Amino acid sequence: xxxxxxxxxxxxxxxxxxxxxxxxxxxxxxxxxxxxxxxxxxxxxxxxxxxxxxxxxxxxxxxxxxxxxxxxxxxxxxxxxxxxxxxxxxxxxxxxxxxxxxxxxxxxxxxxxxxxxxxxxxxxxxxxxxxxxxxxxxxxxxxxxxxxxxxxxxxxxxxxxxxxxxxxxxxxxxxxxxxxxxxxxxxxxxxxxxxxxxxxxxxxxxxxxxxxxxxxxxxxxxxxxxxxxxxxxxxxxxx
Numbered sequence: 664x665x666x667x668x669x670x671x672x673x674x675x676x677x678x679x680x681x682x683x684x685x686x687x688x689x690x691x692x693x694x695x696x697x698x699x700x701x702x703x704x705x706x707x708x709x710x711x712x713x714x715x716x717x718x719x720x721x722x723x724x725x726x727x728x729x730x731x732x733x734x735x736x737x738x739x740x741x742x743x744x745x746x747x748x749x750x751x752x753x754x755x756x757x758x759x760x761x762x763x764x765x766x767x768x769x770x771x772x773x774x775x776x777x778x779x780x781x782x783x784x785x786x787x788x789x790x791x792x793x794x795x796x797x798x799x800x801x802x803x804x805x806x807x808x809x810x811x812x813x814x815x816x817x818x819x820x821x822x823x824x825x826x827x828x829x830x831x832x833x834x835x836x837x838x839x840x841x842x843x844x845x846x847x848x849x850x851x852x853x854x855x856x857x858x859x860x861x862x863x864x865x866x867x868x869x870x871x872x873x874x875x876x877x878x879x880x881x882x883x884x885x886x887x888x889x890x891x892x893x894x895x896x897x898x899x900x901x902x
Contacts, residue, residue: 667717692810703724710735726776765779896902
């Protein structure tokens, strides 16, 4: 995930960067970069389609305003998430002309960042198969955003679910049926009452088991074999 922050006053860049890093740490997102700009012109000159996922853009800048910068960026990329940062509430409606995904008033608080990023990452997850999956932790009311491309499989044990990654696992409470419903159209298949597998990580499929790319074998229970057969015959044989 690549993020740009653009404000002509570096102290605002630093503050926003710190809050974003805090958010990513608490939501278990590690693969991100944050690049700071103090010039809208520099940002728009450097920009190419897909370079950033999110751009936090100050509206009032001396060389090129936030609106002008957004206009230039939009000519290159209609998908990037632009978030305007402003001192004035009445400027928020203007930003929708540039497809702004959100607005922050200067003096922004951590909870404002948390709420905004929860929403935007959830929207991104719905738009892209390789997006994020939002896990809400009831115990401490925190959220975790799992990058789905990193998840090998979900495994349930009673009411505890483990998201298994190559470098460990993440534990949360829930029902695997609910996770399956959420991810039905996003590349995951149920192979056992306690296993939901990321199809993109399957190396080879057999009648009664799958081998994923780490070499681990996962059992396919009888109740799910027909569904698994059909899924892989439609996708083409995994080998």
